[in-house]
Amino acid sequence: MWSLGNITHSIDGWLxxxxxxxxxxxxxxxxxxxxxxxxxxxxxxxxxxxxxKVSAYMQIRVGPNRVxxxxxxxxxxxxxxxxxxxxxxxxxxxxxxxxxAPVIAIISAMxxxxxxxxxxxxxxxxxxxxxxxxxxxxxxAVISILMAGWSSNNKYSLLGAMRSGAQIVSYELSAGLSILxxxxxxxxxxxxxxxxxxxxGWWLFKxxxxxxxxxxxxxxxxxxxxxxxxxxxxxxxxxxxxxxxTEYSGMRFALFFLAxxxxxxxxxxxxxxxxxxxxxxxHIGQWTAFNHVMDFIPSSLWFFGKTFFLIFLIxxxxxxxxxxxxxxxxxxxxxxxxxxxxxxxxxxxxIAIMGWHF
Amino acid sequence: MQNQTDILSxxxxxxxxxxxxxxxxxxxxxxxxxxxxxxxxxxxxxVTLNGETIKKVEPHLGFIHRSIEKMCESLTYRQFIYVTSRxxxxxxxINNHGCALCVEKGMQIEVPERAKVIRVLMDELTRIxxxxxxxxxxxxxxxxxxxxxxxFRERETITDIMEDTCGARLTMNYIVPGGVMAELHPxxxxxxxxFIKLFREKADQYNELVTGNIIFQSRMKNVGVLSKExxxxxxxxxxxxxxxxxxxxxxKLYPYEVYDKLKxxxxxxxxxxxxxxxxxxxxxxxxxxxxxEQLIDNIPEGDFQAKTKxxxxxxxGEFYTRVETARGELGVYIVSExxxxxxxxxxxxxxxxxxxxxxxxAKGGKIGDLVxxxxxxxxxxxxxxx
Numbered sequence: 001m002w003s004l005g006n007i008t009h010s011i012d013g014w015l016x017x018x019x020x021x022x023x024x025x026x027x028x029x030x031x032x033x034x035x036x037x038x039x040x041x042x043x044x045x046x047x048x049x050x051x052x053k054v055s056a057y058m059q060i061r062v063g064p065n066r067v068x069x070x071x072x073x074x075x076x077x078x079x080x081x082x083x084x085x086x087x088x089x090x091x092x093x094x095x096x097x098x099x100x101a102p103v104i105a106i107i108s109a110m111x112x113x114x115x116x117x118x119x120x121x122x123x124x125x126x127x128x129x130x131x132x133x134x135x136x137x138x139x140x141a142v143i144s145i146l147m148a149g150w151s152s153n154n155k156y157s158l159l160g161a162m163r164s165g166a167q168i169v170s171y172e173l174s175a176g177l178s179i180l181x182x183x184x185x186x187x188x189x190x191x192x193x194x195x196x197x198x199x200x201g202w203w204l205f206k207x208x209x210x211x212x213x214x215x216x217x218x219x220x221x222x223x224x225x226x227x228x229x230x231x232x233x234x235x236x237x238x239x240x241x242x243x244x245x246t247e248y249s250g251m252r253f254a255l256f257f258l259a260x261x262x263x264x265x266x267x268x269x270x271x272x273x274x275x276x277x278x279x280x281x282x283h284i285g286q287w288t289a290f291n292h293v294m295d296f297i298p299s300s301l302w303f304f305g306k307t308f309f310l311i312f313l314i315x316x317x318x319x320x321x322x323x324x325x326x327x328x329x330x331x332x333x334x335x336x337x338x339x340x341x342x343x344x345x346x347x348x349x350x351i352a353i354m355g356w357h358f
Numbered sequence: 359m360q361n362q363t364d365i366l367s368x369x370x371x372x373x374x375x376x377x378x379x380x381x382x383x384x385x386x387x388x389x390x391x392x393x394x395x396x397x398x399x400x401x402x403x404x405v406t407l408n409g410e411t412i413k414k415v416e417p418h419l420g421f422i423h424r425s426i427e428k429m430c431e432s433l434t435y436r437q438f439i440y441v442t443s444r445x446x447x448x449x450x451x452i453n454n455h456g457c458a459l460c461v462e463k464g465m466q467i468e469v470p471e472r473a474k475v476i477r478v479l480m481d482e483l484t485r486i487x488x489x490x491x492x493x494x495x496x497x498x499x500x501x502x503x504x505x506x507x508x509x510f511r512e513r514e515t516i517t518d519i520m521e522d523t524c525g526a527r528l529t530m531n532y533i534v535p536g537g538v539m540a541e542l543h544p545x546x547x548x549x550x551x552x553f554i555k556l557f558r559e560k561a562d563q564y565n566e567l568v569t570g571n572i573i574f575q576s577r578m579k580n581v582g583v584l585s586k587e588x589x590x591x592x593x594x595x596x597x598x599x600x601x602x603x604x605x606x607x608x609x610k611l612y613p614y615e616v617y618d619k620l621k622x623x624x625x626x627x628x629x630x631x632x633x634x635x636x637x638x639x640x641x642x643x644x645x646x647x648x649x650x651e652q653l654i655d656n657i658p659e660g661d662f663q664a665k666t667k668x669x670x671x672x673x674x675g676e677f678y679t680r681v682e683t684a685r686g687e688l689g690v691y692i693v694s695e696x697x698x699x700x701x702x703x704x705x706x707x708x709x710x711x712x713x714x715x716x717x718x719x720a721k722g723g724k725i726g727d728l729v730x731x732x733x734x735x736x737x738x739x740x741x742x743x744x
Contacts, residue, residue, distance in 0.1 A: 059507035143409045238396040238499045323501025325726040
């Protein structure tokens with residue numbers, strides 16, 4: 001069957017035949033890096049366009065419809081505008097940190113692409129602590145936000161950054177614990193193992209109650225970690241004008257913007273991998289005919305379909321819910337989500353030990 | 359000693375709080391406005407913060423002061439009415455109404471029954487349009503964008519109706535002393551009925567989307583508490599005061615035009631918090647719809663304007679009328695010396711006194727609460743500054 005894995009294997013084989021192993025590896029690095037960067041750019045364009053269209057249809061509007069067919073090139077035009085705009089650095093700001101912050105935001109988002117399995121045998125780095133790596137790197141993003149808020153020499157930015165710091169640090173706990181629930185069921189931190197374990201059924205369906213609870217907690221925590229409404233306190237427009245990136249303009253603003261969207265993609269991809277089987281097709285027990293039809297759909301399509309479904313879910317939240325207040329936000333995490341996910345982890349462990357899951 | 363001051367000044371330079379670092383208390387003073395998304399106009403709030411907690415809110419006014427009262431003094435009694443459209447532009451028709459009532463009171467003009475009904479119909483349509491915009495903006499203040507677009511659908515329907523009859527969508531200038539300026543558009547009744555149908559259909563959906571939302575309720579309940587006593591002593595009127603249980607609907611207390619013949623309830627909530635103020639406005643929209651339903655098929659035949667002299671001269675004396683705008687009580691006070699222009703005009707605008715309660719309400723709350731409170735006060739800055 002047609003698969004991205006075959007292509008990567010043949011390229012790898014050809015490179016190793018033609019060049020020395022070291023050079024082949026170097027060329028592969030370059031190829032992968034280029035692909036990661038282009039994926040990054042494409043994701044930014046697609047997701048911004050998607051958000052604008054989704055919000056438009058929810059708000060009885062048409063959305064961008066002038067540039068290109070159905071407004072498809074609107075985001076290109078916006079990107080060009082942002083590239084050409086002057087990037088101002090405020091006088092009282094800490095210039096080094098101010099310029100460093102967006103770069104850190106983008107780097108942390110980019111690093112997170114590494115362990116994600118985009119399709120069958122199509123993964124940049126299948127490291128044995130994949131999930132842990134994701135949790136670790138995603139906390140780097142908060143540094144960039146704090147840095148941006150502090151160095152801007154703007155009170156709105158500072159307030160936004162402080163809020164964001166409190167928020168991300170808190171919600172990382174329940175995000176981590178809900179991921180752990182699945183890790184306990186799988187018995188491995190490796191992304192490929194997690195996907196492989198869902199061949200007979202996705203964890204959302206065969207993981208009983210703990211997987212369901214973990215899924216809900218994960219979606220809430222993921223929305224909070226990416227600073228999306230209803231948890232967009234860091235850039236609460238009606239309160240803090242633009243929060244931590246108030247002072248940023250031009251391409252540096254665009255980098256923050258891009259990092260936000262790529263972060264959304266990544267948390268949704270992680271969610272899809274953990275709970276919805278990654279690139280695994282949808283299988284129902286003994287229905288072999290049905291399962292074969294499902295297998296016929298390329299694995300990359302499965303992965304992106306699931307991921308974009310979750311992205312749509314997060315966009316749906318944003319255009320529906322009002323924003324929480326800072327104390328309510330922290331209450332939700334520390335009083336409800338954290339105890340629930342801790343208890344859920346125990347439950348998942350019990351189920352994994354007893355072997356009650358399917 | 360020299361050293362110490364040096365250190366202090368360096369600390370101030372390094373501190374991101376800038377020169378606003380007030381001694382050891384660490385209060386942060388932040389300027390919200392005059393250009394800020396949640397002030398809905400050019401209002402400046404100087405907010406003293408301790409972390410996220412508000413210690414003091416100081417509204418600074420005057421950014422959109424156009425001296426409307428002074429302008430009115432140099433305009434004739436027919437002309438000055440239209441300047442008042444620019445005060446509270448969201449209930450411009452009701453502002454005109456209040457001024458026309460005052461002139462009519464002075465001139466003792468008897469307004470035809472048809473004109474009275476048309477005026478009330480337009481009043482209530484304006485009120486709904488204003489509340490629709492408030493509803494959308496309120497939700498947007500709390501971070502939900504979609505309601506803003508939804509509410510504008512209904513508001514557009516109303517402005518279309520207004521445009522048909524009055525020729526303008528926002529500042530209608532439809533009222534003249536002695537009646538209304540022109541006959542109703544032939545489609546008026548049909549379109550208003552279509553609007554009522556649309557409103558009833560959508561309003562329940564909107565309540566489900568926003569009013570019933572748990573995040574929305576937790577943001578609004580027990581926030582911005584304004585007790586009944588405080589509401590009275592700050593001079594709050596309109597939905598702001600009625601949300602604190604104050605009985606203050608001018609349409610009920612001092613009925614003008616045909617309000618005494620209509621069946622409608624004065625919406626009063628006793629919760630005293632932001633959510634009660636929100637509920638008052640939402641329920642008022644339903645009351646306005648019921649008023650329109652009572653009148654729309656019963657517009658009496660006759661003239662739409664009384665015969666008046668070309669040049670109006672109010673007799674010497676003082677005249678005061680009040681109307682219930684979408685924001686509260688609008689008082690129009692005219693001092694006449696018997697000339698063609700008023701000697702002195704004073705407007706008692708609802709927004710000004712409602713805003714004065716903000717500091718009292720906001721103390722101890724969070725910044726997010728402040729935005730919600732300003733939303734429920736339904737501030738229109740040109741109404742405050744005039």
